[in-house]
Amino acid sequence: MEVELEYMKPGEIEARSFEIIRQELEDRGIRLDPAQDAVIRRVIHTTADFDYVDNLVFSSGAVRSMKDAIENGAWIITDTNMARSGINRRLLASFGGECRCFMSEEDVAEEAKKRGVTRAVVSMERAAALDRDVLFAVGNAPTALVRLYEMIRNGDISPAGIIGVPVGFVNVVEAKELILETEVPHIVARGRKGGSNVAAAIVNALLYELDPSRGIQKI
Numbered sequence: 001m002e003v004e005l006e007y008m009k010p011g012e013i014e015a016r017s018f019e020i021i022r023q024e025l026e027d028r029g030i031r032l033d034p035a036q037d038a039v040i041r042r043v044i045h046t047t048a049d050f051d052y053v054d055n056l057v058f059s060s061g062a063v064r065s066m067k068d069a070i071e072n073g074a075w076i077i078t079d080t081n082m083a084r085s086g087i088n089r090r091l092l093a094s095f096g097g098e099c100r101c102f103m104s105e106e107d108v109a110e111e112a113k114k115r116g117v118t119r120a121v122v123s124m125e126r127a128a129a130l131d132r133d134v135l136f137a138v139g140n141a142p143t144a145l146v147r148l149y150e151m152i153r154n155g156d157i158s159p160a161g162i163i164g165v166p167v168g169f170v171n172v173v174e175a176k177e178l179i180l181e182t183e184v185p186h187i188v189a190r191g192r193k194g195g196s197n198v199a200a201a202i203v204n205a206l207l208y209e210l211d212p213s214r215g216i217q218k219i
Helices: 010-027 037-047 062-071 081-086 089-094 106-115 119-128 142-153 172-180 196-209
Strands: 056-058 075-078 134-138 161-164 186-189
Touching (some): 037 056, 037 196, 062 161, 062 196, 081 196, 089 196, 119 134, 134 196, 142 161, 161 172, 161 196, 172 186
Parallel strands (some): 075 134, 134 161, 161 186
Antiparallel strands (some): 056 186
């Protein structure tokens, strides 16, 4: 069977992909909120899943608040090294920020075992102890969101934002709903869908909106 392929450079592939997404959204009669456009389209680009048009929930002003935090040097805290690896750390560093993940640190694992909690819980607590603004990008561990909710409720932390997009079946939906109850700027993938790749895609969308050379064309 003969297959006709389009041969393109990497940058051209991305541009063509976003054009296809734009056209499919248009064909479906969908017009995105301009403030959310870049985030939703990059998540669709990452997943090839148009359900995120409806699944992604944004608190009022969340995108602007998170971009302001990044511009002011906020650190990004992830719950997996996979998410950390997918984030454009060079661009983040240009704003004075760093991307950290505590999950694989030996003392985190030891403390989690001793206390009978997940490493994600301990990792969120480590991040909360940092003396700086932090933005959480959670794509895997619902217990990370639960612990963040508890610390926010107790007044122990006031993060710059929470990207809550863990994937799965156990406690995932419930943990996301807790974050939706908070006043913290948040972007949440309601339901079971999500993942580390989605968390990284959302962070990158925010970063690229701040970098004109990487921004995508608006609908």
